[in-house]
Amino acid sequence: MYGTSTKKMLNMLILDILKEHSDSEHRLLQQDIIDLLNSEYGATCERRAVKNNITSLQEMGYDIVADKGYFLRKREFTDAELRLMIDSIFTSGAITDKEAHQLVKKLEKFSNKYFKAHVSHIHSASSGKNAENQNVMESIAAIDTAISKGKKIRFTYLQYGTDLKLHPKRDIRYVVSPYQMISSKGKYYLIGNYDAYDDISHYRLDRVTDVEILKDARKPMKSVKGLENGLNIAGHIAEHVYMFSGESEHFKLRANENLMDTLVDNFGKDLRINYSEGTDIVVDLKCNPDAFFYWVMQYGKYAEIVEPQSMRERIKQASLDIYKRYK
Known part of the structure; x- marks a missing residue:
């Protein structure tokens, strides 16, 4: 009252x-x-x-x-914008189901009761693939602070055991210079540099816990291999399809032009394309070698590596190993 x-x-x-x-x-x-x-x-x-x-x-x-x-008539967000954000939250594997529902409840405050009724079915549509780490939000907040202050962080990195539960991957905690957090393929990653090495490393944020901000200043980007000229996020995601660490290399592959949607979805538009025979194309691209290997293994039926020869040999050997296992 x-x-x-x-x-x-x-x-x-x-x-x-x-x-x-x-x-x-x-x-x-x-x-x-x-x-x-x-x-x-x-x-x-x-x-x-x-x-x-x-x-x-x-x-x-x-x-x-x-x-x-x-x-x-006019609100902070249209119904379409709210639905897009809500769908993105529920399909994200970076946060827990509980955190996803809490975020959606906050977004619903920008709508009316009629919109809430239309999206109520989404609340029970959990894919079961959401993160199980209960400290994701705290980790993101701490890492964001460390990035802003230019400090190193120390954390425990988790992995699944045969009991289907998360456990520390190593006995020691990771010390990392954090540079950026990015979203790729429904997962949230930290781009950084592991203290003992001089190249880029990636960490799934739903596997990071117990983040501690250290007093030590992080390594300058220019001293890290692959970040000498700063971080181009779009280019980085395109070159690191599956978020493998390591430097990118140039590759050339032959494929049918019908594969263009898949090529752009995975590698972006920084491609050089030439026609070969008929509807075949030859594509020049830059990608992390491990990521490219796994991509070719997935789409090998539709694409052939032209060069370098070392990657052709790697794919050939992997294919033979698979053949031997199933013959």
Whole structure:
């Protein structure tokens, strides 16, 4: 029950009602607003007060339409934008189911009750692939602070055991210079440099726990192999399809042009393409060798490595090993 100050905040209560109960298909009459003020806030007012307060809100810049009733037209996010963000949250493997639901609840505050009813089915559509590490959000916050301050971090890195539970991968904790956090293929990664080496390393953030920010300054990017000229995030993701560490190399492969969607999805648009015979194309690209190896093993039926010869031999040997296992 609202007290004597209700009249002073009546315009904000009306705004809340319009946010929650109205859209272009659900317009509120003055009496509807009066009834909702009473049922939800214990507030009473006259029709004239409703009209005057809505006019005041319009003068403040709120896009309230008065046509056969009232509704709030423009919001912070459209329904389509909210749905896209909610779908992205639930398909992300970087956070737990509980954290996903908490984030969605926060986003729903930017919608109305009709939108919430439309997306309620998503809440039970968990894929079962969400992260099990309960400290992901804390890890992200700590790493973000370390990146901002230019400090090294120490953390425990986890991996699954045969009991299907997460355990420390090593007895010792990792010391890493953190540079950037990125999303790739539904997973969230930290790009950094492991203290004992001088190249790039990647860490799944849903495997990182117990993050400690150290006093030591992180290594300068220019001293890390692959980051001498800074970090081009889009290019880095394209060259590290499966987030393997190590420097990228140039490759040339032959494939049918029907594979173009897959090539662009995985390697981006930084490709040099020439036609070979018929609808075949020869593609020049740059990629991490381990990532490229696994990509070719996946799409080997549709693509052939032209060069370098060392990768052709590696694929040939792997194919023979698989053949021997199944013959």
